Amino acid sequence: MGRTPCCDSTGLKKGPWTPEEDHKLVDYIHKNGHGNWRNLPKNAGLQRCGKSCRLRWTNYLRPDIKRGRFSFEEEETIIQLHSVLGNKWSAIATRLPGRTDNEIKNYWNTHIRKRLLRMGIDPVTHSPRLDLLDLSAILRSTLYSSSQMKVSSLLGVQPLVNPELLKLAASLMSCERKSPSFSPQNSSPTIQFPHEQQLVEPTGTEFNDEWLSGPILPSCLNLDANFELLGYDYHGLDQQELARTEGKNKNKNLCSPCSSSPTQMNSNSSNFTSAAEDEKESYCSQILNFELHDIFDEAFM
DNA sequence: AAACCGATCAACCGCGACAAT
DNA sequence: CATTGTCGCGGTTGATCGGTT
Numbered sequence: 001m002g003r004t005p006c007c008d009s010t011g012l013k014k015g016p017w018t019p020e021e022d023h024k025l026v027d028y029i030h031k032n033g034h035g036n037w038r039n040l041p042k043n044a045g046l047q048r049c050g051k052s053c054r055l056r057w058t059n060y061l062r063p064d065i066k067r068g069r070f071s072f073e074e075e076e077t078i079i080q081l082h083s084v085l086g087n088k089w090s091a092i093a094t095r096l097p098g099r100t101d102n103e104i105k106n107y108w109n110t111h112i113r114k115r116l117l118r119m120g121i122d123p124v125t126h127s128p129r130l131d132l133l134d135l136s137a138i139l140r141s142t143l144y145s146s147s148q149m150k151v152s153s154l155l156g157v158q159p160l161v162n163p164e165l166l167k168l169a170a171s172l173m174s175c176e177r178k179s180p181s182f183s184p185q186n187s188s189p190t191i192q193f194p195h196e197q198q199l200v201e202p203t204g205t206e207f208n209d210e211w212l213s214g215p216i217l218p219s220c221l222n223l224d225a226n227f228e229l230l231g232y233d234y235h236g237l238d239q240q241e242l243a244r245t246e247g248k249n250k251n252k253n254l255c256s257p258c259s260s261s262p263t264q265m266n267s268n269s270s271n272f273t274s275a276a277e278d279e280k281e282s283y284c285s286q287i288l289n290f291e292l293h294d295i296f297d298e299a300f301m
Numbered sequence: 302a303a304a305c306c307g308a309t310c311a312a313c314c315g316c317g318a319c320a321a322t
Numbered sequence: 323c324a325t326t327g328t329c330g331c332g333g334t335t336g337a338t339c340g341g342t343t
Contacts, residue, residue: 016311016337038328054329055312090331105332106310 013047017056021046025053026061059102066098070107078104079112083126 013021028044034057037050046053059065070078074096081092089101089108096104108123116123 014313036328050328051314051330052312058330059311087332101331102311110309 011047012041012049012052014052017060021048022056022061025057029057029061055102059100062100064098065100070099070111074099075107075112078108079116079126082108082112 017025024044024046028040032043034040034054037054040046040050041048041053044053048056077096078092081095085091087105089105093099093101093104113123116126121128
C-alpha cells in the first residue's frame with residue numbers, strides 16, 4: 001500500500017464537527033448522494049477530507065441511525081454474533097438495523113467486554129476463563145483424599161473422591177507445564193476427559209507445593225465440546241461470511257455461554273438500566289455456573 | 302470549590318481489499 | 323502484471339462529562 005492518506009492535505013479541518021458542517025454535509029448528500037467521497041467535501045464546500053465526511057455520515061448523520069442505549073436483545077445479538085464473527089464490527093452492524101459498527105465496537109469495549117470479564121468469561125474466546133477458577137482448593141482436598149486412598153483400600157472402603165478427578169487434575173497440570181507459552185493463535189487444544197485419554201498417574205514428583213500455590217489452571221483448556229451444546233442461532237448469518245470468518249476464528253472457541261434465545265429472558269425491549277445489567281449478568285453467571293457444573297459432573301462422575 | 306478519576310463515544314489513523322488504469 | 327486510487331474496517335485516541343474525594 002504505502003500511499004498517502006487522503007487527509008494529508010494541509011488546511012483541512014479536523015476534530016469535532018460543527019452544526020454548520022453537519023448541515024452542509026446532510027444537505028449535499030440529500031441532493032446529490034455521496035458519490036465519490038474524495039470529491040465530496042470540495043463540492044459540498046467543506047474544509048474536511050472525504051474520509052472524515054464519510055465517517056461523520058455513516059456514524060452520525062445517516063437518517064436511519066438508531067440512537068440511544070442498546071436493548072437487551074441487541075446486546076445478546078452482539079454477543080452471539082461476536083462469538084461467531086469476532087471483531088467484525090461491520091458484519092455485526094449489518095445485522096443490527098440502525099446501529100453502526102463504531103457504535104457497536106464502542107459498546108462492546110465499554111460495556112459488554114467488561115461485563116464478560118467480570119463474569120469470568122474471556123471476551124475473545126467467549127469461553128470461561130478457567131485460569132481464574134481456584135482449582136487449588138480442589139487439588140488440596142484431592143491430594144489429601146488421595147493420600148487417604150491407600151488407607152481406604154486397606155480398610156476396604158471406597159475413597160471419597162473419584163480418582164479420575166485426580167487424574168484430570170494431573171493432566172491439567174502437565175498441560176500447563178508442557179505449553180507455558182500457549183496462546184489461542186498457535187494451538188487448538190481440547191481438553192481430553194479421562195475416558196478419552198490415557199492420563200499420567202500423578203507421582204510424588206509431579207505434585208508439590210509449588211503446584212498448589214501457583215497459578216493452577218492451564219489456559220489451554222477448551223471446553224467447546226460442551227459449550228457447543230448451548231446452541232447458537234446461526235439463522236440469518238451469511239454462510240459465505242461465516243465460512244470466511246471461520247477461517248480466522250478457527251482457533252477460537254466459538255461459543256457464548258451467556259447466549260440464549262431472547263424468549264428465554266425478559267423479552268421486554270426495554271433499555272438497560274443498571275439493575276437490568278445486573279440481572280443480565282446474574283443470568284449469564286447462572287448459565288455459566290450451570291454449564292461448568294455439567295462439565296465437571298460429566299468429567300468426574 | 303477544586304482536583305482527580307473513570308466511563309463514554311466521536312473522531313482519527315493506518316492498513317488491507319479491491320477496482321481502475 | 324504492476325501501479326495507483328478509493329473505500330471501508332478495526333484499533334486507538336482524546337475530549338467531554340459525571341461522580342467521587
